[in-house]
Amino acid sequence: MESLAYFAASFVTQLQSPMLAFLFGGFALAASGSKLAIPDAIYRFIIFMLLMSVGLHGGIEIRDSNLRELALPAFFAALIGCLIVLIGNFTLGRLPKVNRDDALATAGLFGAVSASTLAAAMVALDERGIAFEAWAPALYPFMDIPALILAIVLASMHKKKTAKGGGATITVRSIVVDSLRSSALSALLLGLVIGFLVQPQELYEGFYDLLFRGFLSILMLIMGMEAWSRLSELRQVAQWFVAYALISPIVHGLLAFGLGYIAHVMVGFSPGGVVLLAVIAASNSDISGPPTLRAGIPGANPSAFIGSSTSVGTPIALVVCIPLFIALAEIVFGV
Amino acid sequence: MESLAYFAASFVTQLQSPMLAFLFGGFALAASGSKLAIPDAIYRFIIFMLLMSVGLHGGIEIRDSNLRELALPAFFAALIGCLIVLIGNFTLGRLPKVNRDDALATAGLFGAVSASTLAAAMVALDERGIAFEAWAPALYPFMDIPALILAIVLASMHKKKTAKGGGATITVRSIVVDSLRSSALSALLLGLVIGFLVQPQELYEGFYDLLFRGFLSILMLIMGMEAWSRLSELRQVAQWFVAYALISPIVHGLLAFGLGYIAHVMVGFSPGGVVLLAVIAASNSDISGPPTLRAGIPGANPSAFIGSSTSVGTPIALVVCIPLFIALAEIVFGV
Amino acid sequence: MESLAYFAASFVTQLQSPMLAFLFGGFALAASGSKLAIPDAIYRFIIFMLLMSVGLHGGIEIRDSNLRELALPAFFAALIGCLIVLIGNFTLGRLPKVNRDDALATAGLFGAVSASTLAAAMVALDERGIAFEAWAPALYPFMDIPALILAIVLASMHKKKTAKGGGATITVRSIVVDSLRSSALSALLLGLVIGFLVQPQELYEGFYDLLFRGFLSILMLIMGMEAWSRLSELRQVAQWFVAYALISPIVHGLLAFGLGYIAHVMVGFSPGGVVLLAVIAASNSDISGPPTLRAGIPGANPSAFIGSSTSVGTPIALVVCIPLFIALAEIVFGV
Amino acid sequence: MAFAATTVTIIAERLLQDRITKLLDETGASGYTLVEGSGKGHHLTRTHDRPSIVRDFDIVRIEFVMLDGDHAREIAQQIADDYFTDYSGIIYITPAEVLRSERF
Amino acid sequence: MAFAATTVTIIAERLLQDRITKLLDETGASGYTLVEGSGKGHHLTRTHDRPSIVRDFDIVRIEFVMLDGDHAREIAQQIADDYFTDYSGIIYITPAEVLRSERF
């Protein structure tokens, strides 16, 4: 009882974080037809700065950490990525009026990971003083890539079964390469390597970390504006996509929280790490996913997967899932 | 006598501020045909940062302030906005070779407010250690919107009287909405609301405020370059516009200083607030004004109003008016 | 023997600097086909920030320095600029399959100066704690402009001799003006003037200097990516250009180091100043040079001079020359 | 196979962009393509690459392709009548051929 | 002097940019010009000026000019066949005249 009250209180407090205020501000601006627009170049620069910062920090810290502990959480991350796609295939994909290609592309996107949501979760954990392993953000690709691969492979198997065959043949290798080459993962991995090799502590603290929260606040604003503006895409799309985008982030996150808890018990995975695992499961890819899926499942309508993820899935992940999983961790782990 | 010497000294000292040095640098670069150009995306980002910063600061501070004190200065701001348009209509508008639409659009622009000039004035007050109310920058829309409305209404009345009628009908509501939606006012208001609701002190100080002066210095550089480059627009325009742009900022500012003084006596409006009121009266709109006026008075030639405001009015407001009103305040209020 | 070991150790340590890590990171990203791209607007803004910062710092410090000391190093800088072009003309220009216009344009580019390399050298000196005169970065135009002039004059003399004459006549004055107007030199000079006149210490430290190293790290990343991407231009170009771009930066730098040493002995030119002189000699122009040369030597193929400088010359200057000359200075001057 | 078609190019201020594209949607153009630019005419010189917080005066170049040339001309005429009395801009029409006619 | 030539304009997603320009290189187009834009068709509304880390869905407008009209048509047809079955995009062909024919 008491813990439920604590849970609710934690949840509500978190809703008042500046980051969410900027997200809501973005909704409000777009809804009111404001002409304010953050230039595209700034948006792309912010993404670079955030991921380079996350990477550098991880790389600098990783020296002192026991990388063998990474194995189980990484395996779970990959497992979750695949499970999400399979779940999507068997729920969303079997619904009436839902095209299988669209369903698989959407499930792939929700299985993949959003760098922006990850960054927001890291700041939220910081604010609540919950620690996590330096390598935890590096779980990202372990979930991202399997989800994209599985979605594309299932789509092409389905196509072969039903259609006259033909079409582009996409290899698993090309999907992996495409994901690693995306601007988000490139920046994250480059940061990890540079951070690890040259330990640029001063540069990290005096520049990348210095600007981190500020840039994240602007990114939240952009995500809010984008979410609202893309709502119109949804009108062209079956209602089921909206329902899926509302519910699945929470389901995926809880699933990951459970597996993360197992890793906590078995190898001492930290509470903050469990939250991050749950958040990257709940998040959906905004950077590497869409183009990879567009190339891999050309029959899928981008309106379906972009509309439901940007306008519904991402806000749910940011507004509901992050506070929810943090509050849950506070109860479960007593942090 | 002594106070006159003090006045002159204060004025001259202020001319040596770094901000004006960047403005003059901008003139010099453009005059010398330099290829240096600050990218448009950076310019738009700087405007966002400055106004968000001003807004956040206001919002954070406003909690402790007595908002009833805002009423009289806000009323005066609206009054000044209208007076400026009426004065423009009866002076500039009656001059030979001056098209009435052009005159009204120009007067509307000079009645409206420049966010950049406002930011420069806030830094200048800071440098001289003169305090102002946290809500003073929020006087901006109270002057901006009435000026735009009145200019457009007068233009359409004039059109109905003289011409065969027809043409676009612009409602007062649409002008208000257009102004509030402009990127400048959106950012300012959003900042106010976020600042007020979530009190993001750390984010404000560690990011927005940290970069404020630096970005302002770049903005001054851009304004200087723009002022010089747009001089060529003036060649196509009657000389009266140049005369108006030279004299009216000072007149408008002094008028506002007077009304501000009354508010000082009546409700204790601060000396810094009086200066800000005078500066926003002296300034002319560079963001919300031009498109609103273009839509509202389509017959007006943009060369007339943009040339005279950007190339003459803005430099006068920055170089002459800000130091002048600060020096005046130092004498009048003994600060 | 001992000093040789010291030399090697210093060189190797410097190779582990964060700045070079970002450069190598850029190679790696481009080589792996990463989609990460720093927006053009950010690149241009970074260049502005770095040069304005260098300029402001120079301008602020220059007050206390004896400008007469500048004379000999400045004369040497101009001399080196000319020598580099003459050497290029008599070596590269006489090789088989090398078009004279292409050779002169390339030599002109290598005689001219790279602002980015200069900034990297300043940070490297800082890291090793080696001081230099505040005015040393201002040697830049003294080498840059003579090199460009001489290259263009030689090309037009050669054209008159061989061809039917005609073609655009480029005056020396127009070359000087073009160089000074380039975005790099404009920002540097403007910074110098503003720094000297208004001494904006706080603005410099709280903004321009604060962001200097961070922006430089991103610039290094861009330069790495650009170097790799432009390698393809080299395929269309005679092999001699690659050889020239590999060797000449080192030769030019050593030549300048020698002259700098003479200035050290004669007028007390600082060890850090000698290194900077050597580095600007080793560097090749990436901003003012290419367009000036394109306009001045229209017959030259931009692929030749841009490919060899961006892809080979610049990496050599950054990776080999800066650590080399610093290690040399540590031996020679015992700093 | 190539089919005869008509291309209409509209050069206007960005101010009008939303209204023109809305009209195209309503009158049944199957699509349009838009690029941003600068320009000079009887009014202001518009420079795309200069800092401009006021982007409403920038130039946009909108083109649409239609199989039915008469309909294309009607739409063009309507845009000219509705907007180009008060505002800046030009319209021109060129003949073309298209591949994959089912897209239009 | 002006020579008869053919202009082919391809409007496609940026995703295809590299493949299309590679094909143009291989089939012997002497050059091409590319501008970035936005657009609307049967699918997504693509807006160039909105923050978009995913630039692959942006619109590019590629045009190439050729003296040999039949060859130009062949190339156009090949692009349509190779890419425009699965992906978005349109192609149109217009007659033109060029100056300095030695450039093509």
Place this chain on the structure above:
Amino acid sequence: MAFAATTVTIIAERLLQDRITKLLDETGASGYTLVEGSGKGHHLTRTHDRPSIVRDFDIVRIEFVMLDGDHAREIAQQIADDYFTDYSGIIYITPAEVLRSERF
């Protein structure tokens, strides 16, 4: 009503932009529209979206529309003669029709 007109499209390096637009102003073109792009021809591959502090080598696409086709051709020829001997670039001419002919 539509009037016959001629469109001239000039694709050149940005280096030449000011000189070409000045020439257009002087020879009496009533206006022009300019968009920025990238391209490939016999020389450098020019990529608009890559960091480039040297923007002079970028491609600009300038088009102007004129009622008087002969005059348009003269101007086109003059630009070709003045600039396209030394520098990169192409020019092509297409027939068009315009609405609101009083604007030209």
